[in-house]
Amino acid sequence: MKNGTLFILLVVLFSGCKESTTENKQHKASFVKLVNPFIGTGGHGHTYPGATVPFGMVQVSPDNGISSWDWCSGYHYSDSIIAGFSHLHLSGTGIGDLADILFMPTNKAIDLTFNTTSRDSLPYKSSYSHTNEKSSPGYYQVFLEDPKVNVELTSSLRTAYHKYTFTEKSEQSVVIDLGFAINWDKALKSSITIEDDHTISGYRFSTGWAKNQKVFFVATFSKPISKYTLVENQNSIDGQSVDGEKAKAQLFFNAEDSNELLAKVAVSSVSIANAKENLDSGDFNFEKVREDAESTWNTALSKITIETPVDSLKTIFYTALYHAQLAPVTFSDKNGQFRKGNDSIVTATNYTAYSTLSLWDTFRAENPLLTLIAPDKTSDIINSMLAYYGTKNILPVWTLYANETNCMTGYHSIPVIVDAYQKGIKGFDAEKAYEAMKATMMQDERGLNLYKKYGYVPYNLLDESVTITLEYAFDDWCVAQMAKALGKEDDYKYFLNRSKAYQYVFDPETGFMRGKSDDGVSWNEPFDPKHSNHREHTDYTEGNAWQHSWFVPQDVENLV
Known part of the structure; x- marks a missing residue:
């Protein structure tokens, strides 16, 4: 009887373990389903919905073509026009740049010699609807209503993948516009070369928030290029290569054998040769790359598990965890x-x-x-x-x-x-x-000369003086901790003493950190702890005294 009971218990235990293992596998597989990449693409979120892998070199994503603060990522959910799909994007920043190497599928010949001064004048733009748009970690899809092309995007670490599905018997073509730029960015020099009937390469040098940005690229297509046009500014160019400020190309492909056209694109900051080496070898197995990207994201997102029955909280958490692993980039x-x-x-x-x-x-x-x-x-x-x-x-x-x-x-x-x-x-x-x-x-750069001279940054000598003082004080404390850990006692004492700089800008009468003059006595008047001004004529960086006065993480007890 005892043996029979033991057997039953073992069966139940084994069944429970097997069931638990199955549940764990299902749980792991569900992490990407908890992410909504469209969160942050509206309002002032400045995120993008396109495809990348954790810390990926390429971020292939749609660009609306608008130069405005809420389009820092290239995309805003309020929009209904797509200008194309570029390969580098910023997520969550307050300044816009990148959007390099723009690809756009179309079903007709485009006059690329036309001078475009805004999105409205782009001859290859298309309308789209959110009802025909999807995004998940490592994957993006949208239907372009004007050329009637379904676009799918995915990515590996250094290679972007495009899959275009055209309507039956329609012309199959792709526009590459290296002059395309939004926000602070401006193309300076660019080039496109038709290397063979499947491959193009080139570069784009630009200035913007990044004053000297150099991007080299290579792209290969699943079908041979049947014909092409090359344009520099407003001039058509003969031959296999175009160089200039705004190099453009339109590639045409045979539509008879398949409605699908696939492309692989890789970039490099160094050279075209390196871009070619970065390009994934092998065929155009879009679904395999998509599955691998999803698996990579599942692993990255599974590092933290949360316990809540509320689905919306899961979505908020795992979308934030997803966004936290978009940058820095390889x-x-x-x-x-x-x-x-x-x-x-x-x-x-x-x-x-x-x-x-x-x-x-x-x-x-x-x-x-x-x-x-x-x-x-x-x-x-x-x-x-x-x-x-x-x-x-x-x-x-x-x-x-x-x-x-x-x-x-x-x-x-x-x-x-x-x-x-x-x-x-x-x-x-x-x-x-x-x-x-x-x-x-x-x-001595960035106000450190003043910080060292006065022990703090005087408000009448540099804007954002209070924030700068508080943050340098914390940085000093961090240097002191490293010095102590490495046995550098004199440096430890020096930087620890300097980390008390916050005391200079603390006003005991109001209880706030305030701008102090270089005379060491006078406070910046008038004072309103709720007042905030952006960057200029302010003592605080993007905030006010109520927000910044607490930033003494190195000495909380003394602050209290």
Whole structure:
């Protein structure tokens, strides 16, 4: 009887384990279904709905063609026109750039010599409806109503995939417009070459938020190119190559054998040769790449599981976790090479170089999150910062495609490095990192000369003085912690003392951090703790005294 009971218990236990394993597999497979990439594409969210993989080099996504603040990502949910699908995008930023290498399928010959001055004059644009549009991690689909073409996009780490389904017997064509630009971006020099009947290559050099951006690309198609037209500005060009400020091409394909046309596109900051090496080998197995992208996202999203019966909360959480892994983006090529801000080409050895380091926006939350869910990425990000330091002798502030934008306040590479080191993350040279941190906080750029002279930044000598003072004080404290960990006692004492700079701008009468004059006594008057002004004639960065006065994370007890 005992043996019979034991047998039944074992059967029940085994069944329960099997059922639990099945549930876990189903649970893991469902993470991408909890993400809604359209969240943030409306309002002031500035996110894009297109296809990429975690920290991917390419972000292939629709562009509405509007130059306006809410179109920083290239797309806004309120819109109903698509200008094309470009391969580089920013998510969540307050400044717009990228949208490089625009592809647009169409079903007719287009006059590309026409001078386009706005979206309204683009001859290849198309209307679309959200009822015929879908997005999930690693995949995007939309039906273009004017040429009646269904567009599907997916991506691997360094290659974007396009799948165009045309209507029966309609003309099959793709426009490539390297002159296309939105927001701060402007093409300076571009080129397209028809390499063979399946392949094109080229480059696009531009200026914008990134003042010196160089993108090289290669694209290969599933069908031979039957004919083509090349245009530079308003002139048709004979031959197989076009060079100029705004190079354009229209490619035509035979429609008889299939309604589908597929393309693979890869980019590089270094060269066309590197773009070719970055391009995935093999066939155009769109569905396999889509499945792989979904699987990659499932793994990335499964690092955190939440317990709630409320589906909307799951969607909010996992969409946020998805957005947190869109950037920084892979910047080094398959062979490790990448371009630096001084146009030199270097090789990332034993790490992947990353760009789009939006550090003021990410050091408080996203970077600490990545130390938990992607520690290998964290060490690579730090090595990318140190490569930047090797050129500028200063750690990066906000780097975009090898360019320093110097956007926002503080030097928040520093807390990112210290947080990683104190959590035991290896893979970078701690002594070199400390050297970079100390050198950065001892130089004179971006108000540090005033900070060192007065012990704080006077409001009458530099805008955003309170925020800058508070953030430099925190950065100093972080340098002190690294110095202590590495046994540099004198440096520890020096930077710890400097980290008390917040005390200079604390006004005990009002209880707020306030702008103080270089006389060391006078406060900025009149004072309203609720008042906020953007960037100029303000003591606070994108906020007010009520928001910024609490930023003393290094010394909370003393602040209290």
